[in-house]
Amino acid sequence: MSAFGMARMFAREVLGRSQQPRGATPAALLGVDGIIAAMEDGxxxxxxxxxxxxxxxxxxxxxxxxxxxxxxxxxxxxxxxxxxxxxxxxxxxxxxxxxxxxxxxxxxxxxxxxxxxxxxxxxxxxxxxxxxxxxxxxxxxxxxxxxxxxxxxxxxxxxxxxxxxxxxxxxxxxxxARLKSPRSIDFFVGLNAPIPYDRFADLYRCSLNAAFxxxxxxxxxxxxxxxxxxxxxxxxxxxxxxxxxxxxxxxxxxxxxxxxxxxxxxxxxxxxxxxxxxxxxxxxxxxxx
Ligand SMILES: C[S@@+](CC[C@H](N)C(=O)[O-])C[C@H]1O[C@@H](n2cnc3c(N)ncnc32)[C@H](O)[C@@H]1O
Missing domain, CATH: 3.40.50.150 (Vaccinia Virus protein VP39)
Incomplete structure:
Protein backbone atom coordinates (compact mmCIF):
# COMPACT_ATOMS: atom_id res chain seq x y z
CA MET A 1 0.00 0.00 0.00
CA SER A 2 1.30 3.48 -0.81
CA ALA A 3 2.29 5.45 2.30
CA PHE A 4 1.02 8.62 0.63
CA GLY A 5 -2.40 7.12 -0.15
CA MET A 6 -2.58 5.79 3.40
CA ALA A 7 -1.68 9.18 4.91
CA ARG A 8 -4.35 10.91 2.80
CA MET A 9 -6.96 8.36 3.86
CA PHE A 10 -6.04 8.87 7.53
CA ALA A 11 -6.27 12.65 7.14
CA ARG A 12 -9.68 12.42 5.43
CA GLU A 13 -11.13 10.05 8.00
CA VAL A 14 -9.67 11.66 11.12
CA LEU A 15 -10.32 15.27 10.14
CA GLY A 16 -13.52 14.80 8.11
CA ARG A 17 -16.75 15.72 9.84
CA SER A 18 -19.64 14.39 7.81
CA GLN A 19 -20.56 10.75 7.63
CA GLN A 20 -21.75 9.39 4.29
CA PRO A 21 -25.19 7.76 4.39
CA ARG A 22 -25.57 4.00 4.53
CA GLY A 23 -25.76 2.19 1.16
CA ALA A 24 -27.90 -0.79 0.13
CA THR A 25 -27.00 -4.22 1.51
CA PRO A 26 -25.06 -6.70 -0.64
CA ALA A 27 -28.19 -8.88 -1.01
CA ALA A 28 -30.27 -5.91 -2.21
CA LEU A 29 -27.64 -4.80 -4.69
CA LEU A 30 -26.08 -8.05 -5.93
CA GLY A 31 -28.58 -10.76 -4.96
CA VAL A 32 -27.63 -14.04 -3.32
CA ASP A 33 -26.23 -15.47 -6.57
CA GLY A 34 -24.15 -12.31 -7.04
CA ILE A 35 -22.66 -12.69 -3.55
CA ILE A 36 -21.84 -16.35 -4.15
CA ALA A 37 -20.20 -15.50 -7.49
CA ALA A 38 -18.17 -12.74 -5.82
CA MET A 39 -17.02 -15.13 -3.09
CA GLU A 40 -15.83 -17.50 -5.81
CA ASP A 41 -13.68 -14.70 -7.27
CA GLY A 42 -11.97 -13.61 -4.08
CA ALA A 177 -17.62 0.17 10.32
CA ARG A 178 -18.70 2.90 7.93
CA LEU A 179 -15.97 5.15 6.60
CA LYS A 180 -16.64 8.86 6.38
CA SER A 181 -15.56 9.42 2.81
CA PRO A 182 -16.34 7.53 -0.45
CA ARG A 183 -12.70 8.17 -1.42
CA SER A 184 -11.57 6.15 1.60
CA ILE A 185 -13.76 3.31 0.36
CA ASP A 186 -12.04 3.59 -3.05
CA PHE A 187 -8.72 3.40 -1.20
CA PHE A 188 -9.58 0.19 0.69
CA VAL A 189 -11.21 -1.48 -2.32
CA GLY A 190 -8.16 -0.65 -4.43
CA LEU A 191 -5.69 -2.06 -1.88
CA ASN A 192 -5.84 -5.63 -3.11
CA ALA A 193 -8.33 -5.64 -5.98
CA PRO A 194 -7.27 -6.81 -9.45
CA ILE A 195 -7.46 -4.49 -12.47
CA PRO A 196 -10.10 -4.49 -13.87
CA TYR A 197 -12.12 -5.04 -10.69
CA ASP A 198 -13.65 -8.45 -10.24
CA ARG A 199 -16.96 -9.38 -8.60
CA PHE A 200 -15.35 -9.72 -5.17
CA ALA A 201 -14.11 -6.11 -5.35
CA ASP A 202 -17.70 -5.05 -6.15
CA LEU A 203 -18.96 -7.01 -3.15
CA TYR A 204 -16.26 -5.45 -0.98
CA ARG A 205 -17.28 -1.94 -2.06
CA CYS A 206 -20.94 -2.69 -1.48
CA SER A 207 -20.15 -4.12 1.98
CA LEU A 208 -18.17 -1.02 2.99
CA ASN A 209 -21.04 1.19 1.84
CA ALA A 210 -23.58 -0.88 3.80
CA ALA A 211 -21.58 -0.89 7.05
CA PHE A 212 -23.16 0.51 10.20
C1 LIG B 1 -20.94 -11.86 4.00
S1 LIG B 1 -21.87 -13.24 4.41
C2 LIG B 1 -21.03 -13.89 5.81
C3 LIG B 1 -19.75 -14.53 5.55
C4 LIG B 1 -19.24 -15.45 6.60
N1 LIG B 1 -19.63 -15.11 7.96
C5 LIG B 1 -17.73 -15.47 6.50
O1 LIG B 1 -17.10 -14.63 7.17
O2 LIG B 1 -17.20 -16.31 5.77
C6 LIG B 1 -23.29 -12.61 5.24
C7 LIG B 1 -24.37 -13.63 5.40
O3 LIG B 1 -25.38 -13.13 6.25
C8 LIG B 1 -26.61 -13.73 5.84
N2 LIG B 1 -27.72 -12.97 6.41
C9 LIG B 1 -28.05 -11.69 6.21
N3 LIG B 1 -29.15 -11.35 6.92
C10 LIG B 1 -29.52 -12.47 7.58
C11 LIG B 1 -30.58 -12.78 8.49
N4 LIG B 1 -31.47 -11.86 8.84
N5 LIG B 1 -30.64 -14.03 8.98
C12 LIG B 1 -29.75 -14.97 8.63
N6 LIG B 1 -28.71 -14.75 7.78
C13 LIG B 1 -28.61 -13.51 7.26
C14 LIG B 1 -26.54 -13.68 4.33
O4 LIG B 1 -27.41 -14.63 3.77
C15 LIG B 1 -25.07 -13.99 4.08
O5 LIG B 1 -24.85 -15.34 3.81
Whole structure:
Protein backbone atom coordinates (compact mmCIF):
# COMPACT_ATOMS: atom_id res chain seq x y z
CA MET A 1 0.00 0.00 0.00
CA SER A 2 1.30 3.48 -0.81
CA ALA A 3 2.29 5.45 2.30
CA PHE A 4 1.02 8.62 0.63
CA GLY A 5 -2.40 7.12 -0.15
CA MET A 6 -2.58 5.79 3.40
CA ALA A 7 -1.68 9.18 4.91
CA ARG A 8 -4.35 10.91 2.80
CA MET A 9 -6.96 8.36 3.86
CA PHE A 10 -6.04 8.87 7.53
CA ALA A 11 -6.27 12.65 7.14
CA ARG A 12 -9.68 12.42 5.43
CA GLU A 13 -11.13 10.05 8.00
CA VAL A 14 -9.67 11.66 11.12
CA LEU A 15 -10.32 15.27 10.14
CA GLY A 16 -13.52 14.80 8.11
CA ARG A 17 -16.75 15.72 9.84
CA SER A 18 -19.64 14.39 7.81
CA GLN A 19 -20.56 10.75 7.63
CA GLN A 20 -21.75 9.39 4.29
CA PRO A 21 -25.19 7.76 4.39
CA ARG A 22 -25.57 4.00 4.53
CA GLY A 23 -25.76 2.19 1.16
CA ALA A 24 -27.90 -0.79 0.13
CA THR A 25 -27.00 -4.22 1.51
CA PRO A 26 -25.06 -6.70 -0.64
CA ALA A 27 -28.19 -8.88 -1.01
CA ALA A 28 -30.27 -5.91 -2.21
CA LEU A 29 -27.64 -4.80 -4.69
CA LEU A 30 -26.08 -8.05 -5.93
CA GLY A 31 -28.58 -10.76 -4.96
CA VAL A 32 -27.63 -14.04 -3.32
CA ASP A 33 -26.23 -15.47 -6.57
CA GLY A 34 -24.15 -12.31 -7.04
CA ILE A 35 -22.66 -12.69 -3.55
CA ILE A 36 -21.84 -16.35 -4.15
CA ALA A 37 -20.20 -15.50 -7.49
CA ALA A 38 -18.17 -12.74 -5.82
CA MET A 39 -17.02 -15.13 -3.09
CA GLU A 40 -15.83 -17.50 -5.81
CA ASP A 41 -13.68 -14.70 -7.27
CA GLY A 42 -11.97 -13.61 -4.08
CA UNK A 43 -13.45 -14.87 -0.83
CA UNK A 44 -11.37 -17.95 -0.03
CA UNK A 45 -9.34 -18.61 3.09
CA UNK A 46 -6.28 -19.22 0.88
CA UNK A 47 -6.95 -16.28 -1.48
CA UNK A 48 -6.40 -12.56 -1.15
CA UNK A 49 -8.57 -12.40 1.98
CA UNK A 50 -6.43 -15.09 3.68
CA UNK A 51 -4.96 -12.67 6.24
CA UNK A 52 -8.36 -11.53 7.50
CA UNK A 53 -9.70 -15.05 7.78
CA UNK A 54 -6.64 -16.33 9.65
CA UNK A 55 -6.49 -13.31 11.98
CA UNK A 56 -10.11 -13.75 13.05
CA UNK A 57 -9.92 -17.56 13.21
CA UNK A 58 -7.04 -17.20 15.65
CA UNK A 59 -8.79 -14.58 17.76
CA UNK A 60 -12.08 -16.54 17.71
CA UNK A 61 -10.21 -19.68 18.86
CA UNK A 62 -8.88 -17.78 21.90
CA UNK A 63 -12.31 -16.39 22.82
CA UNK A 64 -14.30 -19.64 22.43
CA UNK A 65 -11.68 -21.97 23.99
CA UNK A 66 -13.41 -24.52 26.23
CA UNK A 67 -16.90 -23.92 24.79
CA UNK A 68 -19.15 -26.83 23.88
CA UNK A 69 -21.52 -25.45 21.23
CA UNK A 70 -20.86 -22.34 19.19
CA UNK A 71 -23.36 -20.72 16.80
CA UNK A 72 -22.12 -18.71 13.82
CA UNK A 73 -24.66 -15.97 13.03
CA UNK A 74 -24.68 -15.51 9.23
CA UNK A 75 -22.15 -18.17 8.23
CA UNK A 76 -22.73 -17.62 4.49
CA UNK A 77 -20.71 -20.06 2.37
CA UNK A 78 -18.85 -21.03 5.54
CA UNK A 79 -15.35 -19.81 4.70
CA UNK A 80 -14.59 -18.41 8.16
CA UNK A 81 -16.58 -21.05 10.03
CA UNK A 82 -14.87 -24.00 8.34
CA UNK A 83 -11.42 -22.67 9.23
CA UNK A 84 -12.51 -22.12 12.85
CA UNK A 85 -14.18 -25.55 13.05
CA UNK A 86 -11.08 -27.24 11.67
CA UNK A 87 -8.91 -25.53 14.28
CA UNK A 88 -11.31 -26.44 17.12
CA UNK A 89 -12.43 -30.05 16.56
CA UNK A 90 -13.63 -30.48 20.17
CA UNK A 91 -16.26 -27.75 19.75
CA UNK A 92 -19.56 -28.41 17.94
CA UNK A 93 -20.57 -25.56 15.61
CA UNK A 94 -23.97 -24.46 14.27
CA UNK A 95 -23.75 -22.53 11.01
CA UNK A 96 -26.82 -20.28 10.75
CA UNK A 97 -27.94 -18.45 7.62
CA UNK A 98 -31.29 -17.52 6.09
CA UNK A 99 -30.18 -18.51 2.59
CA UNK A 100 -30.37 -22.25 1.82
CA UNK A 101 -28.14 -21.79 -1.26
CA UNK A 102 -25.36 -20.35 0.93
CA UNK A 103 -25.70 -23.24 3.36
CA UNK A 104 -25.66 -25.79 0.52
CA UNK A 105 -22.29 -24.36 -0.61
CA UNK A 106 -20.97 -24.43 2.94
CA UNK A 107 -22.12 -28.02 3.46
CA UNK A 108 -20.50 -29.19 0.23
CA UNK A 109 -17.22 -27.50 1.21
CA UNK A 110 -17.34 -29.13 4.68
CA UNK A 111 -17.89 -32.56 3.14
CA UNK A 112 -15.12 -32.04 0.58
CA UNK A 113 -12.56 -31.21 3.27
CA UNK A 114 -14.03 -33.68 5.80
CA UNK A 115 -15.10 -31.34 8.62
CA UNK A 116 -17.60 -33.23 10.82
CA UNK A 117 -18.21 -30.74 13.67
CA UNK A 118 -20.60 -28.31 11.94
CA UNK A 119 -24.38 -28.55 11.65
CA UNK A 120 -26.07 -26.21 9.17
CA UNK A 121 -29.35 -24.46 9.94
CA UNK A 122 -31.67 -22.14 8.02
CA UNK A 123 -32.80 -19.42 10.40
CA UNK A 124 -33.18 -15.66 10.71
CA UNK A 125 -30.41 -14.28 12.94
CA UNK A 126 -32.52 -11.28 13.92
CA UNK A 127 -35.45 -13.40 15.16
CA UNK A 128 -34.23 -17.00 15.40
CA UNK A 129 -36.77 -19.77 15.91
CA UNK A 130 -34.99 -23.10 15.22
CA UNK A 131 -31.81 -21.92 16.95
CA UNK A 132 -33.74 -20.80 20.02
CA UNK A 133 -34.40 -24.44 20.85
CA UNK A 134 -30.68 -25.21 21.09
CA UNK A 135 -28.26 -24.88 24.00
CA UNK A 136 -25.35 -22.69 22.95
CA UNK A 137 -22.45 -21.34 25.01
CA UNK A 138 -20.61 -19.34 22.35
CA UNK A 139 -21.63 -17.07 19.48
CA UNK A 140 -19.53 -15.79 16.62
CA UNK A 141 -20.39 -13.61 13.64
CA UNK A 142 -18.01 -12.40 10.97
CA UNK A 143 -18.70 -9.86 8.23
CA UNK A 144 -22.42 -10.32 8.59
CA UNK A 145 -23.92 -7.38 10.50
CA UNK A 146 -23.64 -5.00 7.52
CA UNK A 147 -25.95 -7.41 5.64
CA UNK A 148 -28.83 -6.64 7.99
CA UNK A 149 -31.43 -4.33 6.49
CA UNK A 150 -32.01 -1.89 9.33
CA UNK A 151 -30.62 -0.67 12.65
CA UNK A 152 -33.66 -2.30 14.28
CA UNK A 153 -32.57 -5.65 12.81
CA UNK A 154 -29.06 -4.98 14.10
CA UNK A 155 -30.36 -4.52 17.64
CA UNK A 156 -32.63 -7.58 17.27
CA UNK A 157 -29.59 -9.62 16.20
CA UNK A 158 -27.36 -8.76 19.18
CA UNK A 159 -30.37 -9.16 21.51
CA UNK A 160 -30.95 -12.66 20.06
CA UNK A 161 -27.28 -13.46 20.70
CA UNK A 162 -27.58 -12.20 24.27
CA UNK A 163 -30.67 -14.23 25.09
CA UNK A 164 -29.12 -17.35 23.52
CA UNK A 165 -25.89 -17.39 25.53
CA UNK A 166 -26.86 -15.61 28.75
CA UNK A 167 -24.24 -13.95 30.90
CA UNK A 168 -21.31 -16.39 30.80
CA UNK A 169 -21.07 -17.27 27.12
CA UNK A 170 -18.30 -16.38 24.70
CA UNK A 171 -18.90 -13.78 21.98
CA UNK A 172 -16.77 -12.76 19.01
CA UNK A 173 -18.26 -10.42 16.40
CA UNK A 174 -16.35 -8.64 13.69
CA UNK A 175 -17.46 -6.37 10.90
CA UNK A 176 -16.69 -3.24 8.96
CA ALA A 177 -17.62 0.17 10.32
CA ARG A 178 -18.70 2.90 7.93
CA LEU A 179 -15.97 5.15 6.60
CA LYS A 180 -16.64 8.86 6.38
CA SER A 181 -15.56 9.42 2.81
CA PRO A 182 -16.34 7.53 -0.45
CA ARG A 183 -12.70 8.17 -1.42
CA SER A 184 -11.57 6.15 1.60
CA ILE A 185 -13.76 3.31 0.36
CA ASP A 186 -12.04 3.59 -3.05
CA PHE A 187 -8.72 3.40 -1.20
CA PHE A 188 -9.58 0.19 0.69
CA VAL A 189 -11.21 -1.48 -2.32
CA GLY A 190 -8.16 -0.65 -4.43
CA LEU A 191 -5.69 -2.06 -1.88
CA ASN A 192 -5.84 -5.63 -3.11
CA ALA A 193 -8.33 -5.64 -5.98
CA PRO A 194 -7.27 -6.81 -9.45
CA ILE A 195 -7.46 -4.49 -12.47
CA PRO A 196 -10.10 -4.49 -13.87
CA TYR A 197 -12.12 -5.04 -10.69
CA ASP A 198 -13.65 -8.45 -10.24
CA ARG A 199 -16.96 -9.38 -8.60
CA PHE A 200 -15.35 -9.72 -5.17
CA ALA A 201 -14.11 -6.11 -5.35
CA ASP A 202 -17.70 -5.05 -6.15
CA LEU A 203 -18.96 -7.01 -3.15
CA TYR A 204 -16.26 -5.45 -0.98
CA ARG A 205 -17.28 -1.94 -2.06
CA CYS A 206 -20.94 -2.69 -1.48
CA SER A 207 -20.15 -4.12 1.98
CA LEU A 208 -18.17 -1.02 2.99
CA ASN A 209 -21.04 1.19 1.84
CA ALA A 210 -23.58 -0.88 3.80
CA ALA A 211 -21.58 -0.89 7.05
CA PHE A 212 -23.16 0.51 10.20
CA UNK A 213 -21.36 3.30 12.04
CA UNK A 214 -19.09 2.56 15.01
CA UNK A 215 -21.57 4.40 17.18
CA UNK A 216 -24.41 2.10 16.06
CA UNK A 217 -22.24 -0.99 16.62
CA UNK A 218 -21.21 0.21 20.09
CA UNK A 219 -24.83 0.85 20.98
CA UNK A 220 -26.13 -2.61 20.01
CA UNK A 221 -23.16 -4.26 21.73
CA UNK A 222 -24.37 -2.98 25.10
CA UNK A 223 -26.97 -5.77 25.33
CA UNK A 224 -24.17 -8.38 25.45
CA UNK A 225 -22.56 -9.28 28.80
CA UNK A 226 -18.83 -8.96 29.43
CA UNK A 227 -17.85 -7.60 26.04
CA UNK A 228 -15.40 -4.94 24.91
CA UNK A 229 -15.49 -3.11 21.60
CA UNK A 230 -12.19 -2.75 19.72
CA UNK A 231 -11.44 -0.93 16.49
CA UNK A 232 -8.49 -0.51 14.19
CA UNK A 233 -6.21 2.39 15.10
CA UNK A 234 -7.39 5.97 14.36
CA UNK A 235 -9.72 4.94 11.55
CA UNK A 236 -12.32 2.51 12.93
CA UNK A 237 -12.56 0.65 9.64
CA UNK A 238 -12.86 -2.75 11.32
CA UNK A 239 -14.60 -3.47 14.60
CA UNK A 240 -14.29 -6.47 16.94
CA UNK A 241 -16.80 -6.98 19.75
CA UNK A 242 -15.65 -9.73 22.07
CA UNK A 243 -15.70 -11.30 25.50
CA UNK A 244 -12.47 -11.92 27.41
CA UNK A 245 -9.69 -14.04 25.99
CA UNK A 246 -9.32 -17.54 27.41
CA UNK A 247 -6.29 -19.83 27.44
CA UNK A 248 -5.30 -21.15 24.05
CA UNK A 249 -3.91 -24.70 24.06
CA UNK A 250 -0.18 -24.62 23.16
CA UNK A 251 -0.74 -27.06 20.27
CA UNK A 252 -3.40 -24.80 18.78
CA UNK A 253 -1.19 -21.72 19.23
CA UNK A 254 1.65 -23.56 17.45
CA UNK A 255 -0.71 -24.52 14.63
CA UNK A 256 -1.88 -20.93 14.19
CA UNK A 257 1.73 -19.72 14.08
CA UNK A 258 2.56 -22.38 11.48
CA UNK A 259 -0.39 -21.22 9.36
CA UNK A 260 0.96 -17.66 9.46
CA UNK A 261 4.42 -18.89 8.51
CA UNK A 262 2.98 -20.79 5.56
CA UNK A 263 1.26 -17.71 4.08
CA UNK A 264 2.75 -16.18 0.93
CA UNK A 265 4.79 -13.05 1.74
CA UNK A 266 2.12 -10.51 0.68
CA UNK A 267 -0.61 -12.18 2.71
CA UNK A 268 1.75 -12.46 5.70
CA UNK A 269 2.33 -8.72 5.43
CA UNK A 270 -1.46 -8.13 5.26
CA UNK A 271 -1.84 -10.21 8.42
CA UNK A 272 0.92 -8.34 10.23
CA UNK A 273 -0.66 -5.00 9.22
CA UNK A 274 -3.97 -6.16 10.64
CA UNK A 275 -2.27 -7.27 13.87
CA UNK A 276 -0.52 -3.90 14.09
CA UNK A 277 -3.65 -1.80 13.46
CA UNK A 278 -5.69 -3.71 16.02
CA UNK A 279 -2.84 -3.70 18.56
CA UNK A 280 -2.40 0.06 18.15
CA UNK A 281 -6.16 0.36 18.59
CA UNK A 282 -5.75 -1.35 21.98
CA UNK A 283 -6.60 -4.98 21.22
CA UNK A 284 -4.12 -6.84 23.43
CA UNK A 285 -2.98 -10.45 23.63
CA UNK A 286 -2.06 -11.02 19.97
CA UNK A 287 -2.32 -14.79 19.33
CA UNK A 288 0.44 -14.57 16.68
CA UNK A 289 2.96 -12.92 19.02
C1 LIG B 1 -20.94 -11.86 4.00
S1 LIG B 1 -21.87 -13.24 4.41
C2 LIG B 1 -21.03 -13.89 5.81
C3 LIG B 1 -19.75 -14.53 5.55
C4 LIG B 1 -19.24 -15.45 6.60
N1 LIG B 1 -19.63 -15.11 7.96
C5 LIG B 1 -17.73 -15.47 6.50
O1 LIG B 1 -17.10 -14.63 7.17
O2 LIG B 1 -17.20 -16.31 5.77
C6 LIG B 1 -23.29 -12.61 5.24
C7 LIG B 1 -24.37 -13.63 5.40
O3 LIG B 1 -25.38 -13.13 6.25
C8 LIG B 1 -26.61 -13.73 5.84
N2 LIG B 1 -27.72 -12.97 6.41
C9 LIG B 1 -28.05 -11.69 6.21
N3 LIG B 1 -29.15 -11.35 6.92
C10 LIG B 1 -29.52 -12.47 7.58
C11 LIG B 1 -30.58 -12.78 8.49
N4 LIG B 1 -31.47 -11.86 8.84
N5 LIG B 1 -30.64 -14.03 8.98
C12 LIG B 1 -29.75 -14.97 8.63
N6 LIG B 1 -28.71 -14.75 7.78
C13 LIG B 1 -28.61 -13.51 7.26
C14 LIG B 1 -26.54 -13.68 4.33
O4 LIG B 1 -27.41 -14.63 3.77
C15 LIG B 1 -25.07 -13.99 4.08
O5 LIG B 1 -24.85 -15.34 3.81
Missing amino acids: GASDGRTAAGYLYHSARISVVIAGSNICADFGCGTGVQLLQVAQLNPAIQFLGIDREPTMLARAKTAAERVGIPNVEWMVDDITRPTVLRERKVDAVISTMTLHNLETATDLMACTSAMASLIGTNGAVYIEDF TVRELREVATVLSGINVHTTFLVPFLVVIKTADRTLAPTLRARIHAMRDALPTTYKKDLDDLRKFFALGGLANDPFA
